[in-house]
Amino acid sequence: MAKSMGMNLASGLQGMLKDGHNSYEGVDEAIMRNINAAKELAAIVRTSLGPNGMNKLVVNHLDKTIVTSDGATIVQELEVMHPAAKMVVLASQMQEQEAGDGTSLVVTLTGELLKLAADLLREGLHTAEILEGYRAAYMKTQEILPSLVCHTVADVRDPKQLAFAIKTVIGSKQYGFEDALSPFVAEACLAVMPPAPAKAMLAVENVRVCKLLGGSTADSHVVRGMVVQRDSQGLVKRAENAKVAVFACGLEMSSTETKGTVLIRTGEELMSYNKGEEKVVEDAMKSIADAGTKVIVAGGTVSDMCMHFIEKYEMMVIKVLSKWELRRICNAVHATALVRMGAPTPDEMGDCALVEVREVGLRKVTVFSQDDDDSRIATIVLRASTQSLLNDLERAVDDSVACVRGLCRDPRFVPGGGATEMELAHQIFKHGESQTGLDQYAIKKFAEALEVVPRILSETSGQDAEKVLATLRTAHANGEAKMGVDVDDDSVADKSGEGVVDLMSTKESALRLAVDAAVTVLRVDQIIMSKQAGGPKPRAPKGDDE
Template sequence: MALLQPHGIQGLLKDGHKHFSGLDEAVLKNIDACKQLSTITRTSLGPNGMNKMVINHLDKLFVTNDAATIVNELEVQHPAAKILVLAGKAQQEEIGDGANLTISLLGNSSKMQRNLLGQASTQVKSLVGTPKPSIRSVQTIELLDELVEKGSETMDVRNKDQAVIRMKASVASKQFGQEDILCPLIAEACIQVCPKNPANFNVDNVRVAKLLGGGLHNCTIIRGMLLKNDAVGSIKKVEKAKIAVFAGGVDTSATETKGTVLIQSAEQLENYAKTEEAKVEELIKAVAESGAKVIVSGGAVGEMALHFCERYKLMVLKISSKFELRRFCRTTGSVAMLKLSKPNPDDLGYADSVSVEEVGGILVTIVKNEEGGNSISTLVLRASTDSILDDLERAVDDGVNTYKHDLDSRIVPGAAATEIELARRLKEFSFKETGLDQYAITKFAESFEMVPKTLAENAGLNSMEIISSLYAEHAAGNSKVGINLEEGACKDASVLNVWDLYVTKFFALKYAADAACTVLRVDQIIMAKPAGGPRREQQPAGMDED
């Protein structure tokens, strides 16, 4: 039987496996896949970037130009393209912004690498075996350090104007034209919850509440929390209230073991009911005597318990989400108790006011804590549709993450000024090299032209003219000149007041170079036979497979 086995890799792996190798089958196809994915996100880069309409497998609609959301919902299958997705996710988790820059730069550098591979196919093994984008990225980072704006190393994180300047470009890339309204709101919300040591700033402490109706001019900041539900009882407003939080709910507690009660007469039944009622009243009275004016339940609120809460003038709130309950405890300084019992004074929280208000036809509960110290602030966003609200939330998320990284407050010129300067200096550096290295560095430099080219194309400008003008300005020593998209001309980024964070560029370059190296080092793709099991039946047209 062994003699009948096929030779080579066919006899090594199970039937049904797939194997691709060589320049055409593996390397170039991987690069093409990366290029196709970056083409999708590239048109969404910058303030004039186009939105993508993505419908995921659950039929949920996303209308956004946020690259991280787009690649997450696309469910990419190609193994090489997945590396791009992972690089974009890493950028989003590390910085919270710049995922599009990472993916577009990576795809474009792969395209440049393809040109390189095509030109030097005889030396492909030596080139792909030791890909050099990582070496060139080290040189580029050294050049990036030289472009840092002098004096930007120190920043007062509680200075609203400085915070707005740093997050303006990030927010404008998502909501162009609205950044002057959004940035001051985001900066104020961040400053409100910034601890004494800014290194301990937690992005989760800036919450977003999305309410349909109204417009961006109706957006407000609440120093506290907003709960999207009404109070359970009839008491709708309490001032300067102590708060008791019960994670297990406000109801009669069931026994841990099953038991049987034998009742032989109507009198015994009546006494049994009265005993239960007296016990609940005793517990609610104990809570009221502790000084609490508000009870917050993490579970069900019983009718009998609610009756006694009304009698003792206690406001009752219900928070089903355990995450919201934890944030509520952080906001008010409460300690969540497991069962209904008399709280200790140390377990009680405090809020300046707890009130039910109507916003856009929706009853919401607003918990303010301005005087008693606070660690949560909520940005109330208003817009006409859910899609717009979701996109506004992503812009807020980018702004908050930018504020978090203001500890490393170094900034570089925005509006593509940094990218074109890096491209120019790398090309100058390439003249010192010879042979294939010179060609490789030149192509790596050209990949940075993707940013000004894309920004110009998305704004409807002539990209070739813009890039030529930028090179001319930078060659004359004006290293801060970028693109003024509104006027369609080149202008100093410091005059436009457009700045990017150094750490965003640093990590985008680092992740793009590392992912490019990973893709270029692959020379074979070997796919095992898929796992067995019954085949899926073909679904009728118009029905989801899931």
């Protein structure tokens, strides 16, 4: 039977799989290859960790240049192909979805865990013993973390406490802008939270960011409502206490699906034909105006004839081509998007306290601002001198908004500046020394891996990393659990009182995902890659060969 199928039983894997496949197995070929791939990815991201983290200049496949120190953006734009490194990328993406911050920590810690696991493998430990030690150390971190809580937000709706809590998140991305931006983020988050009797919660998509080039970061401000980066179409530029009608379609005469021919013999017939079309459009615009509409938001093209009658009835019209932006405007003004050109019902119309066109810098924007306290949308208008800085500020704002969402669920914070990682390393190392099995070596390596955070913080701030780590080890051995790296004074200090704190749920999520990614990579003992689909590569042009 095997002979009839053309399979050579003696050829093993080569005879089972299609020609052109690749297979790697064993410690050196499979495990070490995966570890090296993850280490290379971590080496790229690790220098971007912390307030003095370095920027990466990435040119993506669309030839777009991105300059950022945000770990999630870096790993997303790199287009990683190695399957083991992809696992680390997926872990960082999951951290971005769950916590919104700590992506660089996930990648860096995963790379360090795998790097130290490679040392244990070379010393003769089996993979199962390393995995057992890593799991035991991780479980110990879950026991220790609640005891390290140094700050709790008592009232989530207090703007000062909220601004204090998110300063570290902004400072870790854009150091120096945390004092300027944190009040704006706190104000925007409080504007979209439900009123006080209800439980404090936040939908991050309700806090929008509008980036306007020019000015300084101090010129940033918050708008209760929506900001559209587009001028109005007509001459009306302002409307107060306006009824808003939102149309998901364009304002123009709809054409039929079948082609038709109109035979016009005289000038009177031509005039009557045009007047008939004008009458239909005028009746539609008049009915919209009679319903009390002052502002029209169109999701498509506004024809010249419609524009003429909109001006006649003194209505303001804004064209918004993005369906997502149109949906957010409906959310901001409490309106329903219509798919027909006609008068909206009172339930379908929205209300807005003020709709006006403002000139910010050299750009005209339309602002939908609300005065009521239950506005569903708030927009942070960011100003900066360069587009790259604007993009990085937006990422910092997104992370801080995600932090507010997290503290609504769990308002506990742990010391920042590497103090939490250093205390975890100290206690886990002591735990490892009390063990008797071979997994004690993996537990100690787990503790050593946690020290990568204060090491990187000291390196990126220009300090002697070995000296700083030695000082921190001594301080934590003496019970000073809040001592971390002081990036300003070239020393170690308790910075938690100054607002350098990290959300505990973010730290828990980062540790869990980093350990999961490292364990998943270590459990792979064989790599099998099928032949790549597709035919032969196209030949190069003749001019290239000459």
